[in-house]
Amino acid sequence: MKYKRILLKLSGEALMGEQQYGIDSNRLMQYAQEIKEVSALGVQVAVVIGGGNIFRGVQAEQVGLDRVQGDYMGMLATVINSMALQSALEKLGVFTRLLSGLSIQQVCEPYIRRRAVRHLEKGRVVIFGAGTGNPYFTTDSAASLRAIEVEADVVLKGTRVDGIYSADPEKDPNAIFYSNISFKEVFEKGLNVMDMTAFTLCKENDLPIIVFDMNKGGNLKRLVQGEQIGTLVSMDEVL
Template sequence: MPAYKRILLKLSGEALMGDDAYGINRATMVRMVKEVQEITEMGCEVAVVIGGGNIFRGVAGGSVGMDRATADYMGMLATVMNSLALADTMRQEGMTARVMSAISIEQVVEPYVRPKALQYLEEGKVVVFAAGTGNPFFTTDTAAALRGAEIGAQVVLKATKVDGVYTADPKKDPSATRYSQISFDEAISKNLQVLDATAFALCRDQKLPIKVFSIFKPGALKRVVLGEDEGTLVHV
């Protein structure tokens, strides 16, 4: 039995790169989709927010000197490309997914309409929320917190390269240990970076727990959904 009936999964764009320098690594994406498929087969309702950092990041790289809002809109469009790729990979693996965009590009993807998203989830379809929040100066972490709250997700699952939140950077400090769980207040007082500040504040206000885990660890997503000791749970 899954511990969560409905989840919001946040995947970073960079997670799609695999070992490549940019873009979408096909094998990596198929592997991730299969992890998601496992939990949908357990009856878990899944919504996904995917980043765009593998294609474009508003505040860095190609955007040097650019108007910030314009760069951010480019970043949001990058998330649309990732969302389409992800949903199509899901289709190829026999799943049913719908992409909904926060900015209207109706010839490409349907617009985000909350009741429609809820209906898809109830029907067992995976919903991929594209274009972040639809606003510049935000991130896809914030989109994940926002949509997670809107759809009544029981948890925001933040997929990272590391398998949880550590007492120190495990790459630099071999004695660093993983928190199995930590409260929002403790995370703030210890200055631990879980989600970006806006997203973190929204989850805290809404009492929406966050689970940080590694999407690259085989079976980790499933263990998280089963409520096992995997990753780090940030709770009220």
């Protein structure tokens, strides 16, 4: 395998499938099956999943709620999604552990770095819920932070598009696709890969990011086997 330990970042919105909100069971099981196949190859898998299909912290201010309160509500939404993914994986016979940035002992273990690493070493799929456990930080930031802490080889950001483009490919048919791009070029071109905090964390720690289409069956497995899928963001300048 090209990567020994990966951090898979999934968006909460992706779990909606064709629905307007909530969790689509077919999409959930598809993701669980993809993760199972990669784990069976011996790759150590950690997962961070968003909560946008249930609630986003930035929505709080729009409806008159306190932003900090809204962010904590969003963290709880990620725990719900994490529990759903954990249940789907265990239904497929995959051993998992759910670690939370918030203390919810009835359903999650508290996040402890050494414990997380030990779970990964034992071949368990580790799901990180509740983001960083702090308001004003996105799940992208949580993904970058946890990946650095557990010494993952790469952050795999699963999206509904097949990589990074110069513009939104759904709106601009002339958008240019990048197969490889440097952190510096992403800054210079103003491309939206992750929020700035998450992106800077990866850059400063030389942690590559791959943006790929998670909804296409087999992409995750092909990635860890070394195929060039999606867009690689790294320190290397592309000539």
